[in-house]
Amino acid sequence: MGAAEERIYDSNDVEITSKDNDQTDQYLTFIMASEEYGVDILSVQEIRGWESVTPIPNSPPHVKGVINLRGTIVPIVDLRQRFGLKNVEYGPLTVVIVLKVATAKGSRIMGIVVDAVSDVYSLSAEEMKSAPDLGDHVNTLYIKGLVNVNNKMVILLDINELLGSDSIPEVSISAIKELKDAR
Amino acid sequence: MSIDLSQFHQVFFEESFEGLQVMESSLLDLDCENVDSETINSIFRAAHSIKGSSSTFGFTEVAEFTHVLETLLDQVREGSRQLLPDHVDLLLQSVDCLHSMLTALQAKEAVDTEQSKVLIQAFNDILEGREPTSSTDASAAGAADVATSQMAPTLEAESAEEVTWNIKFVPDGNLLRTGNEPLRMFRELAELGELDVKANLSKLPDIPVLNPEECHLSWEMYLTTVKPKSDIEEIFEWVVDESDITILATAGLFGELPSQSSVVDLDAGALPGGVPAEQAVEQPESEKLPKKDIKAPTQKAAAQKDSGKSSESTSIRVSIEKIDSLVNLVGELVITQSMLGQLGNEFDMDKLQKLQEGLAQLEHNTRELQESVMRIRMLPISFTFSRFPRMVRDLSKQLGKKIDLKLLGESTELDKTVMEKIGDPLVHLVRNALDHGLELPEERRAAGKSETGTITLNAFHQGGNIIIEIIDDGKGLNSERILAKARANGVIGESEILTDEQIQELIFQPGFSTAEKVTDVSGRGVGMDVVRRNILELNGSIEVRSVAGKGSTFTIRLPLTLAILDGQLINIGNQTYIIPLVSIVESLQPNMELVNHVAGGCDVFRLRDEYIPIIKLCEVFGVDPISDNLSESLLVVVEVGNSKVALVVDDLLGQQQVVIKSMESNYKKVDGISGATILGDGTVSLILDITDLIHMAGVRQQSKNGLKLVSSKIRAA
Numbered sequence: 001m002g003a004a005e006e007r008i009y010d011s012n013d014v015e016i017t018s019k020d021n022d023q024t025d026q027y028l029t030f031i032m033a034s035e036e037y038g039v040d041i042l043s044v045q046e047i048r049g050w051e052s053v054t055p056i057p058n059s060p061p062h063v064k065g066v067i068n069l070r071g072t073i074v075p076i077v078d079l080r081q082r083f084g085l086k087n088v089e090y091g092p093l094t095v096v097i098v099l100k101v102a103t104a105k106g107s108r109i110m111g112i113v114v115d116a117v118s119d120v121y122s123l124s125a126e127e128m129k130s131a132p133d134l135g136d137h138v139n140t141l142y143i144k145g146l147v148n149v150n151n152k153m154v155i156l157l158d159i160n161e162l163l164g165s166d167s168i169p170e171v172s173i174s175a176i177k178e179l180k181d182a183r
Numbered sequence: 184m185s186i187d188l189s190q191f192h193q194v195f196f197e198e199s200f201e202g203l204q205v206m207e208s209s210l211l212d213l214d215c216e217n218v219d220s221e222t223i224n225s226i227f228r229a230a231h232s233i234k235g236s237s238s239t240f241g242f243t244e245v246a247e248f249t250h251v252l253e254t255l256l257d258q259v260r261e262g263s264r265q266l267l268p269d270h271v272d273l274l275l276q277s278v279d280c281l282h283s284m285l286t287a288l289q290a291k292e293a294v295d296t297e298q299s300k301v302l303i304q305a306f307n308d309i310l311e312g313r314e315p316t317s318s319t320d321a322s323a324a325g326a327a328d329v330a331t332s333q334m335a336p337t338l339e340a341e342s343a344e345e346v347t348w349n350i351k352f353v354p355d356g357n358l359l360r361t362g363n364e365p366l367r368m369f370r371e372l373a374e375l376g377e378l379d380v381k382a383n384l385s386k387l388p389d390i391p392v393l394n395p396e397e398c399h400l401s402w403e404m405y406l407t408t409v410k411p412k413s414d415i416e417e418i419f420e421w422v423v424d425e426s427d428i429t430i431l432a433t434a435g436l437f438g439e440l441p442s443q444s445s446v447v448d449l450d451a452g453a454l455p456g457g458v459p460a461e462q463a464v465e466q467p468e469s470e471k472l473p474k475k476d477i478k479a480p481t482q483k484a485a486a487q488k489d490s491g492k493s494s495e496s497t498s499i500r501v502s503i504e505k506i507d508s509l510v511n512l513v514g515e516l517v518i519t520q521s522m523l524g525q526l527g528n529e530f531d532m533d534k535l536q537k538l539q540e541g542l543a544q545l546e547h548n549t550r551e552l553q554e555s556v557m558r559i560r561m562l563p564i565s566f567t568f569s570r571f572p573r574m575v576r577d578l579s580k581q582l583g584k585k586i587d588l589k590l591l592g593e594s595t596e597l598d599k600t601v602m603e604k605i606g607d608p609l610v611h612l613v614r615n616a617l618d619h620g621l622e623l624p625e626e627r628r629a630a631g632k633s634e635t636g637t638i639t640l641n642a643f644h645q646g647g648n649i650i651i652e653i654i655d656d657g658k659g660l661n662s663e664r665i666l667a668k669a670r671a672n673g674v675i676g677e678s679e680i681l682t683d684e685q686i687q688e689l690i691f692q693p694g695f696s697t698a699e700k701v702t703d704v705s706g707r708g709v710g711m712d713v714v715r716r717n718i719l720e721l722n723g724s725i726e727v728r729s730v731a732g733k734g735s736t737f738t739i740r741l742p743l744t745l746a747i748l749d750g751q752l753i754n755i756g757n758q759t760y761i762i763p764l765v766s767i768v769e770s771l772q773p774n775m776e777l778v779n780h781v782a783g784g785c786d787v788f789r790l791r792d793e794y795i796p797i798i799k800l801c802e803v804f805g806v807d808p809i810s811d812n813l814s815e816s817l818l819v820v821v822e823v824g825n826s827k828v829a830l831v832v833d834d835l836l837g838q839q840q841v842v843i844k845s846m847e848s849n850y851k852k853v854d855g856i857s858g859a860t861i862l863g864d865g866t867v868s869l870i871l872d873i874t875d876l877i878h879m880a881g882v883r884q885q886s887k888n889g890l891k892l893v894s895s896k897i898r899a900a
Contacts, residue, residue, distance in 0.1 A: 052866070053867075054758070054859070054866060054867040054868065054869065055758065055806075056846075056850070056853055056856070056869070057803070057804035057805055057806070057853065057854075057855060057856065057869075058804065058805060058853070058854060058855075059853070063850075065867075066846070066850065066859060066867050067867060068861045068865055068866065068867050071844075071861065072844070072848075072849065073844045073845070073846060073848070073849060073850075073859045073861075073867060074849055075849055075850040108848060108849040108850075109849050110849060110850075
């Protein structure tokens with residue numbers, strides 16, 4: 001699976017450079033609880049199947065544990081749990097997206113567990129709408145923007161905000177719900 | 184012809200620093216009463232090669248400074264000047280000065296010539312037989328032996344006096360083949376002053392048999408110059424080995440000076456730490472060097488990344504033997520690989536035996552390769568120890584104490600990164616031993632000891648560890664005062680009774696670290712908590728043993744390397760963890776009669792005559808245990824420093840060497856975990872941080888209002 005995805009990544013990489021003038025970015029989207037989310041494709045390292053992890057003692061529940069990624073110890077975060085969504089059982093189709101996250105101290109590699117990978121879109125900055133103000137109780141910092149693709153809302157995530165900080169705070173699902181309602 | 188010399192800078196700095204180290208240690212060895220010519224020679228050679236290479240690279244400040252230093256050394260070497268203790272002091276200061284100059288140059292900063300100017304002045308004063316000016320340091324003033332100074336020839340001083348030198352230059356026939364052109368030398372000589380050259384044609388063969396590549400000529404020259412003799416010698420620097428050169432002053436005054444000895448001794452093989460770069464470049468045919476002295480500089484690619492620490496050396500000098508063995512091993516590995524490859528081509532079950540043999544060989548190769556690669560990073564601990572003779576010399580003078588420093592086990596090898604980090608704690612401990620441990624001569628006499636105190640630094644291997652001991656025969660720790668201070672600080676309760684060992688442990692407490700408290704107590708606590716923290720960061724430990732009136736011994740235990748550790752695999756629930764083998768004292772099945780439950784939730788286990796707190800790892804880590812019943816579990820007794828705890832585990836698995844991977848790089852520090860590793864099946868296993876665990880358990884027990892165990896409390900702080 002990983003190899004196939006990497007090919008997509010490569011061919012798109014070329015496209016990005018050619019379309020650079022139009023200020024379009026490419027996003028890899030994935031499905032979680034029938035919502036479509038997107039992450040900047042340049043931060044995607046690889047896509048893997050679910051494999052058993054080594055749990056980290058006393059870590060928050062959404063941190064599933066660490067895996068061995070060709071000699072590097074990579075923590076895996078369950079995005080469903082992170083967003084407070086209902087847990088689903090992991091199966092052979094469960095997908096782990098390995099991301100390169102920029103942090104204050106440099107960069108680190110982390111994996112996120114999602115339901116399924118969906119598509120790759122080229123999106124221009126103009127198409128992107130900023131997330132509406134949802135009041136104080138909802139943290140929208142990690143939402144880069146909302147975009148309409150084929151009449152469907154895609155939530156673009158800022159993974160650096162989402163995974164970059166040390167604390168990895170819990171995010172409420174209400175943010176996503178309210179986003180949907182606000183539309 | 185221009186060569187970019189900057190590519191050799193790194194080597195130059197390394198060699199120069201090495202040379203400075205040689206100078207310093209030799210200077211400390213010098214006995215002014217009875218000067219050993221070999222020692223003087225080695226100091227001179229080190230200075231000379233620093234001078235030579237620094238001028239080659241255009242570091243004129245260094246070259247000029249070394250020049251005056253060398254002049255003095257040369258006179259001592261020739262016996263024309265008696266070495267005085269003040270000279271040694273001055274030379275030592277120059278070594279310091281050179282060190283700071285070179286450090287500045289290495290960091291590409293401007294060189295501060297203030298200090299060197301003062302020192303040059305002091306040297307010139309000595310050389311010219313003047314009383315040192317008061318602007319120089321106090322030690323250089325004082326007892327300058329006027330009589331010797333005046334008797335000493337001043338011909339090398341940069342005085343304006345003209346001297347006519349008679350130079351006889353009889354080169355070896357191969358002179359021209361080594362790329363040395365006499366004409367060029369004469370031109371350089373002519374620049375120094377008035378030169379008169381006569382060629383001796385007597386050995387010139389007839390034209391038919393003449394080999395134009397051979398040099399048959401010899402020359403006699405008269406040079407009248409104000410420049411010192413060393414300038415003339417410098418011109419002949421490259422040819423002294425294969426030529427017969429005599430340089431004699433003809434101006435009657437110094438005519439009968441011994442001349443042969445003035446030829447610069449440039450025996451390359453005897454130079455410390457190998458050949459200076461330019462010599463290696465220009466004299467490729469010079470005699471084969473002893474194998475051991477050749478050191479190949481290897482660049483640590485990773486270290487170059489952190490450019491922030493430019494002054495820290497980013498390369499490591501490795502003996503060619505280590506490289507050779509590595510190359511051999513890789514060769515063997517390739518052979519094994521091709522053998523296995525062949526086996527795999529047409530494999531049938533008949534070849535199973537062969538396959539297993541091949542795999543066994545592969546395993547053997549891999550292990551040896553791993554060991555060899557690790558050995559590359561190993562350096563003898565003398566790199567760290569070498570700074571102490573100087574420090575002890577200076578401090579003992581300052582404090583008015585008589586101290587004998589003994590260094591043992593200097594060739595014990597240690598990983599470079601560990602070595603870099605242990606330097607400061609060691610300095611701290613030695614300084615403490617000097618300052619607070621050892622008594623003044625009078626006090627020692629009064630206590631019935633010899634006036635001279637002894638500090639011993641001892642390094643040796645023990646299992647997978649290196650042990651460094653700092654032993655002094657001073658007054659030892661004052662337990663009563665430490666205890667009183669600890670009570671006053673509230674580190675321990677009024678009614679608590681501690682053993683001597685526990686009291687001595689207290690000096691590692693942060694509460695004892697501030698200066699004024701320390702002088703109150705015993706003085707042994709200055710920053711000891713920092714020392715211990717640094718050592719713990721290296722996965723090491725430190726202990727102190729002290730007997731009042733007899734002295735103290737600090738024992739540092741360090742892993743040989745930070746990259747690999749010997750681990751004991753254990754099971755807790757369905758999880759596999761790794762305990763560093765170093766910290767394990769013993770593993771046993773608990774006899775329930777010896778387990779006591781203390782009100783408040785803490786279990787203790789009686790092991791012989793000790794009560795050891797029990798830590799349930801499954802509780803600490805939130806893992807479901809296989810069995811809740813302690814009698815069905817195993818206890819692993821671990822120790823850090825002097826405090827022991829028993830860890831409850833479900834099962835003991837094998838032992839193996841594990842490569843330590845950081846958790847912090849992609850996640851964060853996890854309490855109780857020092858890192859992770861990858862097991863044979865590719866899964867990740869976490870390595871327990873014993874110090875952390877003891878700390879956590881201590882906090883836990885206190886919060887449960889359980890037994891206040893002194894040991895865990897000490898750890899917790």
